[in-house]
Amino acid sequence: MARHPLNRRTxxxxxxxxxxxxxxxxxxxxxxxxxxxxTLRHVTGGAVNTLDPTMLGSTRESFGLSMNVxxxxxxxxxxxxxxxxxxxxxxxxxxxxxxxxxxxxQRNLTLHLRDNAVWHDGTPVTAEDIxxxxxxxxxxxxxxxxxxxxxxxxxxxxxxxxxxxxxxISLPKPDRLAMANLAMPYxxxxxxxxxxxxxxSDDPWAQQWLQHNTAAGGAFRVENxxxxxxxxxTRHDGWHxxxxxxxxxxxxxxxxEATTRAGLIERGDADIVIDLEAYDIMALSRRGKVHIDSxxxxxxxxxxxxxxxxxxxxxxxxxxxxxxxxxxxxxxAASIFGRGKPLYGADWSGQSPAPDxxxxxxxxxxxxxxxxxxxxxxxxxxxxTTFSYATSQTTTAEPMAALIQEAxxxxxxxxxxDKLPDAQFNxxxxxxxxxxxxxTAAGWIEHAYYFFYLYFTRDQRWNFSNWNSPHMVELVxxxxxxxxxxxxxxxxxxxxxxxxxQVPLILLWQPxxxxxxxxxxxxxxxxxxxxxxxxxxxxS
Amino acid sequence: xSAEKHLLPPLVRRIGxxxxxxxxxxxxxxxxxxxxxRVLPGDPAVYFASGPNAGQAEIQELRHKMGLDAPMPVQLxxxxxxxxxxxxxxxLTTGQSVAQDMHERLPASLELTLTALAFSLLISLPLGLTxxxxxxxxxxxFVRAFCSACFCIPPFVSGILLVYVFxxxxxxxxxxxxxxxxxxPQPPRLxxxxxxxxALAGDWTAWHEAAGQLVLxxxxxxxxxIAPLTRxxxxxxxxxxxxxxxxxxxxxxxxxxxxxxVYTLRNALxxxxxxxxxxxxxxxxxxxxVEKIFSWPGVASYALDALVxxxxxxxxxxxxxxxxxxxxxxxxxxxxxxxxxxxxxxx
Numbered sequence: 001m002a003r004h005p006l007n008r009r010t011x012x013x014x015x016x017x018x019x020x021x022x023x024x025x026x027x028x029x030x031x032x033x034x035x036x037x038x039t040l041r042h043v044t045g046g047a048v049n050t051l052d053p054t055m056l057g058s059t060r061e062s063f064g065l066s067m068n069v070x071x072x073x074x075x076x077x078x079x080x081x082x083x084x085x086x087x088x089x090x091x092x093x094x095x096x097x098x099x100x101x102x103x104x105x106q107r108n109l110t111l112h113l114r115d116n117a118v119w120h121d122g123t124p125v126t127a128e129d130i131x132x133x134x135x136x137x138x139x140x141x142x143x144x145x146x147x148x149x150x151x152x153x154x155x156x157x158x159x160x161x162x163x164x165x166x167x168x169i170s171l172p173k174p175d176r177l178a179m180a181n182l183a184m185p186y187x188x189x190x191x192x193x194x195x196x197x198x199x200x201s202d203d204p205w206a207q208q209w210l211q212h213n214t215a216a217g218g219a220f221r222v223e224n225x226x227x228x229x230x231x232x233x234t235r236h237d238g239w240h241x242x243x244x245x246x247x248x249x250x251x252x253x254x255x256x257e258a259t260t261r262a263g264l265i266e267r268g269d270a271d272i273v274i275d276l277e278a279y280d281i282m283a284l285s286r287r288g289k290v291h292i293d294s295x296x297x298x299x300x301x302x303x304x305x306x307x308x309x310x311x312x313x314x315x316x317x318x319x320x321x322x323x324x325x326x327x328x329x330x331x332x333a334a335s336i337f338g339r340g341k342p343l344y345g346a347d348w349s350g351q352s353p354a355p356d357x358x359x360x361x362x363x364x365x366x367x368x369x370x371x372x373x374x375x376x377x378x379x380x381x382x383x384x385t386t387f388s389y390a391t392s393q394t395t396t397a398e399p400m401a402a403l404i405q406e407a408x409x410x411x412x413x414x415x416x417x418d419k420l421p422d423a424q425f426n427x428x429x430x431x432x433x434x435x436x437x438x439x440t441a442a443g444w445i446e447h448a449y450y451f452f453y454l455y456f457t458r459d460q461r462w463n464f465s466n467w468n469s470p471h472m473v474e475l476v477x478x479x480x481x482x483x484x485x486x487x488x489x490x491x492x493x494x495x496x497x498x499x500x501x502q503v504p505l506i507l508l509w510q511p512x513x514x515x516x517x518x519x520x521x522x523x524x525x526x527x528x529x530x531x532x533x534x535x536x537x538x539x540s
Numbered sequence: 541x542s543a544e545k546h547l548l549p550p551l552v553r554r555i556g557x558x559x560x561x562x563x564x565x566x567x568x569x570x571x572x573x574x575x576x577x578r579v580l581p582g583d584p585a586v587y588f589a590s591g592p593n594a595g596q597a598e599i600q601e602l603r604h605k606m607g608l609d610a611p612m613p614v615q616l617x618x619x620x621x622x623x624x625x626x627x628x629x630x631x632l633t634t635g636q637s638v639a640q641d642m643h644e645r646l647p648a649s650l651e652l653t654l655t656a657l658a659f660s661l662l663i664s665l666p667l668g669l670t671x672x673x674x675x676x677x678x679x680x681x682f683v684r685a686f687c688s689a690c691f692c693i694p695p696f697v698s699g700i701l702l703v704y705v706f707x708x709x710x711x712x713x714x715x716x717x718x719x720x721x722x723x724x725p726q727p728p729r730l731x732x733x734x735x736x737x738x739a740l741a742g743d744w745t746a747w748h749e750a751a752g753q754l755v756l757x758x759x760x761x762x763x764x765x766i767a768p769l770t771r772x773x774x775x776x777x778x779x780x781x782x783x784x785x786x787x788x789x790x791x792x793x794x795x796x797x798x799x800x801x802v803y804t805l806r807n808a809l810x811x812x813x814x815x816x817x818x819x820x821x822x823x824x825x826x827x828x829x830v831e832k833i834f835s836w837p838g839v840a841s842y843a844l845d846a847l848v849x850x851x852x853x854x855x856x857x858x859x860x861x862x863x864x865x866x867x868x869x870x871x872x873x874x875x876x877x878x879x880x881x882x883x884x885x886x887x
Contacts, residue, residue: 041722047845050635056602057588057632141601143589211635226644227634228845229837230722255717255835259700263708269715391848423582423850430586430599460596461586 037539038248040521042532043255043270047228052210054142054186063185064531065231065252070188070216071096071241073111073130073167074179078525078536084293084515085536086526089446092179095241096125096189096217097167106174106483111182113165118238119191119217127161132192134159134167140205144186150445150453151181173481176488180445185529191215219245219535229254233534246523246538265290265516272517272524274532277395278337281514293515295526296341300442301358302396304404305464305505307435312385317377319503323363324370325411326506327403334399336511343507348500355492357448361500361507370411382412388437389418390425396511397438430461439464440511444528448492449479456495456504467504555871562867569863570623573856574616582850584608588632606632606852619856628860629853633846638857641842646861647732648719649831649838653823655754656761657816664766665812668773669805675778683770691767699760699833706756714752717835721749757834761827765819772815776808783807809880817873821866 046061053066077091094100097111117125135156137144148154152175162168171178181187190210198209206215214222219241220233233250253270255261262280264270266289276284284290304326306313313319328344346353346360353359374382387404389397398419405415415436420428428434441462443451453476454462456469472495479491515524515532523536585602603609607618622629628638671683693701706713719734720726727738727746734750780786781804789799824840831841839858846854877884 036723039723043717047633049633055635056598056605057635143598146598226837227636227641228842229718251722253717253722253835256832256841257700257835260703260716260833260835263703264715264717267708267711267715421582422848423584423587424580427581427583427586427850430583461599 035248038246040247040250040272040534040537041270042250042252042534043261043264043273044252045254045256045258045261045275047254048225048231048252049227050211051214051222051225052207053188054137054140054144055207055211056141056143058143060529060531061252063529064527064533065233066188067185067218067527067529067531068220068233068250068534069214069218069222070190071117071218071239072183072185072187072189073097074100074183075241076183076528081295083522084295084524084526086295086298087528089299089528092183095183096130100179102179107171109169109171109179110162111167111169113167114240115165116240117217119194120214120221120236120238121191121194122238123191123193125189125191125217127163127165127167129192130167130189131159131161132196133188133190134169136190136205137187140207142186142205142207147184147186148181150450151175151178153178153181174483175481176447177445177450177480180447184444189217191217220250223249242535245535247534250534252532262516265518268518270518271521272515272532272537274513274515274530276514276516278339279395281339281516282337284516289519291517291519291521293517293524294339294512295515296510297442297513297526297530298510299358299444299446299528300440300510300530301343302336302340302438302440302508302511303464303505304436304438304508305434306503307432308465308467308504309432310435312377312379312383313435315377316502317373318379321370321373321377321411322408322413323503323506324366324373325407325413326363327365327407328363328508329365331400331403332509334403335396336509339514340509340511342509344509352493353496355448355489355496357451357492357496358507358510359496361496363500363506365407367410374411374413379412382408382414384414384416385436386416386418386434388420388425388428388434390420390422390439392422393438393440394419400438426461429464432466438508442528442530446528448495449476449488452476452492452495452499453480456499465504467502469498469502469504472498551875555875558871558874559867566860566863566867570620570856570860571616573859574619575612577850577852577855578612578615580850584632584850584852587849588851623860628857631846631854632851633842633849633854638853641854642839642857642861644732645837645839645842647734648836649824649827649840651719651733651735652754652757652761652830652836652838653820653827655758656765656823656827657820659758659762660765660769660819661816663762664769665773665805667766668770668812669777669800669808671770672774672777672781673800675774683774687767687770690763693763694829695760695764695827696829696833698763699757699830702756702760703833713756714749716753716756716833718837719750719753720746721753724749753834757830757836760830760833761823765823768815768819769812773808773812776811777804780804780808806880810877810884813873813877813880817869821862821869824865825862 044061046059048059048061048065050058050062053063073096074092075095077088077093078085079088096113096117098114099112101110113125113127113130119125137148138154139156152171152173158170160168194215195206195210199206212225219236219239221236222231223234224232230251230253235245235248258277258280261273262276262284265273266284281292285292306319308314332338332342343358343360344363346362348362387401389401401417405417408415441455443454452472455464456467457463457473457476475491475495479488482488482491513526513530517524520540521537522540523538525533525536527533585599585606585608589598589602607615626639631638631641634641667683671680674680703716707716714721724746727734727741727743730737730740735747738746738750786799786803789803828840828844831838839861843855843858
C-alpha cells in the first residue's frame with residue numbers, strides 16, 4: 001500500500017522538532033551595529049499615523065514628528081526654566097524664513113527666506129515652494145484650512161512671490177494671529193517640485209502620497225515609517241533652521257503599556273518618555289535612577305463642562321452652585337497627585353486680572369453658599385444628573401468623579417458616573433449629548449483671545465459647554481482685530497469677568513508634563529504641541 | 541501508486557465541500573460585523589476630525605470621504621463590492637489600507653501564537669501523559685494544582701509578572717518591545733515570520749534576537765492554555781489506558797516507554813488535536829493583552845485600537861480574517877485527524 005507522505009509518526013516528530021528548535025537559549029550581549037550614543041530612543045503610548053500632519057485624523061504624535069521633519073516659516077522661541085526650557089509664546093522667530101517684516105498698517109507681512117535653505121534632496125528652497133505650500137494650507141481639504149482661517153489666512157491670493165527668496169502675505173484686516181499661524185504644526189513647508197510629481201488630478205496637493213512619504217527640509221529625514229509601530233529618523237546635515245541637532249538617529253517607538261515604558265527608561269534601554277502615568281512617575285522619582293523634568297503645561301487646562309443649553313445647567317445659578325460645592329483641593333490631590341498648577345482659588349478682590357488665559361479663577365468651596373444658591377435656582381432638593389468621562393482619562397477622572405459625586409451629594413445633587421469609550425465620548429460631546437463632564441484642552445497659540453475664540457464661541461465641538469453668549473462673541477471679534485494694546489487688555493479682562501460671572505465651565509488645573517529621561521540626556525524643551533522636540537536634545 | 545489516485549479526489553472534494561459550506565457563515569460574519577460597528581455608539585468622523593479648530597465642516601467632509609453619509613444598505617453594497625476586489629477599506633488609525641496592515645501584522649500574531657502553542661504542547665503533553673499514567677497519585681494532584689494555578693492567572697498579570705522578573709529584575713530577557721531588537725535591521729521579508737526569514741537569510745544574530753523576544757510573550761500565552769490541553773490529554777490517555785490492546789501490550793512485557801509513547805499517546809491524540817484547534821483559534825483572537833504588554837505589532841492589538849476609536853474598516857477586516865482563519869484551522873485539524881486515524885476521513 002502506498003503511504004501518505006504525512007503520517008502519524010512524521011507529524012509527531014515534526015511538531016516536537018519545531019518546538020525544540022524554539023527553545024534554544026537566548027544569547028546575551030549580541031553586538032549592536034548602530035552607535036547607541038548617537039541614537040535617541042523615544043517611547044510613547046501613542047502612534048504616528050501619517051507623515052502629513054494636516055491630514056484629517058492625524059494624531060498628536062504625527063504633529064510632533066512633523067515638527068522635526070518639516071520646517072515652518074516661523075517658530076516660537078524658547079526660554080529656560082532651570083535645567084530645561086519651554087517654548088516662548090511671546091517671541092516668534094524665523095525658521096525657514098530669516099526675517100519677517102510687518103507693515104505699518106499691520107496688513108502686510110514680508111518674509112525673507114534663508115539663503116542656505118535646502119530640502120532633504122539637496123535642492124534649494126524657493127519662493128515658489130513656499131507659495132505652493134501656503135496655497136496648499138488654505139486650499140486643500142485638511143486640518144490646516146480651519147487653523148489658518150483663525151489668522152485671517154483664507155485664499156491663495158493673499159500669498160505673493162515678491163522675489164526669488166521673498167514672500168508677501170496680505171491680510172484683509174490686521175490679525176494678531178496671522179504670524180503665529182505660520183509657526184503651527186499644520187503650516188508645513190513642502191518641496192513642491194517633489195510633491196507635484198506625485199499629485200494627480202483628483203489629488204492636486206499630493207495628500208495621498210505625502211501621508212507615507214515626505215517632501216521636507218527639516219532637521220531630520222524619515223528613514224523608515226511603520227504606522228502604529230515605529231518611526232526612524234536620521235539627521236539632515238543641510239538644515240540651518242536652528243542649532244544643529246546632537247542626535248544622528250532617532251527611533252520613536254510605540255509601546256502601549258505605560259508600565260513597560262517606565263521599565264524601559266529605568267533600565268536605560270529607552271532615553272525619553274513623556275507620557276507615563278502619575279503613579280509610575282512617583283515611584284520612579286523615589287528610586288531616583290532616572291531624571292525627571294516637570295513643567296506645567298502652560299497652554300493646557302483640565303475643566304468641568306456643563307451643557308449650558310439644556311436644563312438644569314442652562315440656569316447660571318445652578319452652575320454657580322456647583323462651582324461653590326466642589327472640593328478643589330481634594331480633587332487636585334486625588335486626581336493628579338498635586339502635579340500641576342491649580343486654576344482655582346484666586347483672589348481678585350480690588351484688582352483686575354492679568355489679560356491671560358488660562359489663569360487661576362476666583363472659585364473656592366463654600367458648601368453653605370452652594371446650598372443657598374441651589375435653592376435660589378429653584379432646586380432646593382437638588383436633582384439627578386450624569387457625570388461623564390472618557391476611558392482614556394480613567395486614571396485622573398475616576399477619583400475626580402468619585403469626589404464630585406460625594407461633594408454634590410452634600411448639596412442634594414445625585415450624580416451618576418458614566419465612563420464612556422473615547423469614540424463614544426467624543427461623538428456625544430460633539431453632538432451635545434453630555435450634560436456634565438470633564439476634559440482637557442490645549443490651545444496652540446497662547447493668546448487669551450484665541451482661547452476664548454476656540455473654547456467659548458461658535459457652534460463647534462471645542463466650545464465644550466455649548467455656550468452661546470453674544471457678549472463674548474462681540475468681545476472676541478473686537479479683540480481679534482484690535483491694534484490698540486490697552487483696549488486689547490481691557491477686552492481680555494472683560495472676557496475673564498464674563499467667564500467668572502457666567503461659569504460656562506469650571507477650570508480645575510493645568511497638569512504637569514513629566515519628561516522622564518535617562519540621566520545623561522539634556523536639553524528637553526516643552527513645546528505647545530506637547531510632543532518631544534528631538535532637535536534640542538543631547539547627551540552630556 | 542494506484543491507491544494515491546483513489547485517495548486524492550475524495551480529499552480534494554472534502555476540502556472543496558468544507559470551504560463551500562463555510563461561505564454562508566462567512567457572509568453572516570461580514571453582515572453581522574458591518575451592522576454591529578454601525579450600531580455601536582461612536583462616530584469615527586468625529587473621533588478623527590479632532591484637530592484644534594476642526595469643526596462641523598471637517599467632520600462632514602470626513603464622513604463623506606468615508607462614505608458614511610450614504611444610507612446603510614448602500615454602504616453595505618459598497619463594502620461587499622470592495623471586498624469582492626480584495627479591498628478591505630482603509631484604516632484611519634494607521635492611514636494604510638487594511639489589507640496591507642493585515643499583511644504586515646498577521647505574521648507577527650501567527651508567529652507568536654504558533655510558538656505559544658508549541659510551548660504549551662511541550663509542557664502539557666508530557667504532563668497530561670504522566671498524570672494519567674500515575675493517576676490518583678500525589679504527582680497527579682500536583683499537576684492538577686499546577687494547571688489550576690496557570691489557568692487562574694490572567695495573561696495580563698502573568699505577562700507583567702514575567703516582564704518584571706525576567707526583564708526588569710533579573711535582566712536576562714530582552715526589552716519587551718516588539719518582535720526584534722529595535723536597533724537591529726530586520727531580515728528581508730519573505731514569509732513575515734522572523735524566525736523563518738532570518739534563518740533563510742542566514743542571519744543568526746537576528747534569529748536569536750527574534751527568538752529571545754518571542755520567549756516571554758509566548759510563555760505568557762502558553763501558561764493560560766496549559767490547563768485545557770493537559771486536562772484533555774490526561775482524560776484521553778486514561779480512557780486509552782483501559783483499552784484491551786494496552787493490557788495486551790503490558791502482558792507481553794513491552795517496555796513502558798513504548799507503551800506510553802507509541803500505543804497510548806498516539807491513540808489519545810485525537811481529542812487533544814481537536815482541542816488544539818479550538819485553543820489556537822481562541823489564542824489568535826484573544827491575545828490582545830499579551831500584544832499590548834509586549835508591544836507586539838500583531839492583528840489583535842490593531843483591532844482593539846481600531847475598535848476604541850470606532851474605526852470600522854480594520855475591525856471588520858480583523859473579524860473577517862479571524863473567521864477565515866477559524867475555518868482554515870478547523871479544516872487543517874480535520875485533515876490531520878484523518879492522518880492520525882484513517883477512519884475519520886471516511887465520509
